[in-house]
Amino acid sequence: MKHRFGTAVGAAVLGISGLLAAGSPANAEAQAPRSLSVYEHDDYKGRSAHLSGNDANFINNYWSGGSGASINDNISSFRNSGDQRAVMYANANYTGAAYSALAHSSDSDLTHNSNNPSNFDNVASSVRFVI
Ligand SMILES: [Ca+2]
Numbered sequence: 770m771k772h773r774f775g776t777a778v779g780a781a782v783l784g785i786s787g788l789l790a791a792g793s794p795a796n797a798e799a800q801a802p803r804s805l806s807v808y809e810h811d812d813y814k815g816r817s818a819h820l821s822g823n824d825a826n827f828i829n830n831y832w833s834g835g836s837g838a839s840i841n842d843n844i845s846s847f848r849n850s851g852d853q854r855a856v857m858y859a860n861a862n863y864t865g866a867a868y869s870a871l872a873h874s875s876d877s878d879l880t881h882n883s884n885n886p887s888n889f890d891n892v893a894s895s896v897r898f899v900i
């Protein structure tokens with residue numbers, strides 16, 4: 770009887786530690802930095818803007834510098850310096866052709882692509898970050 774009691778306690782402790790371990794990865798994902806710098810022209814030139822979260826419509830996102838010009842349909846190169854993949858969509862609300870920008874990647878010319886839409890120049894209208 771004594772031995773069986775000890776086994777039951779051990780199982781209960783294992784159950785608690787299992788719950789704690791399951792909660793940790795979710796927190797890590799939520800805290801992974803999101804950092805996408807986008808540029809008006811090829812080779813990271815022209816005006817720039819920074820995206821650090823999901824954005825369903827670029828129509829109200831403007832190039833830095835106060836020009837008041839929207840980045841919508843005008844992104845020609847990017848640098849993704851964050852830990853999450855940034856999926857840019859041709860249309861608002863995460864619809865249309867999708868370009869997957871891997872974490873810690875860059876593309877100096879969105880006109881010619883192999884593993885993404887062949888031409889994504891001046892197309893992006895929304896972005897969603899994923900692990
Ligand atoms: Ca927006």
Ligand SMILES: [Ca+2]
Pocket residue numbers: 808809810842843844845891
């Ligand atoms: Ca452009």
Ligand SMILES: [Ca+2]
Pocket residue numbers: 841842858859860861891892893894
């Ligand atoms: Ca578009």
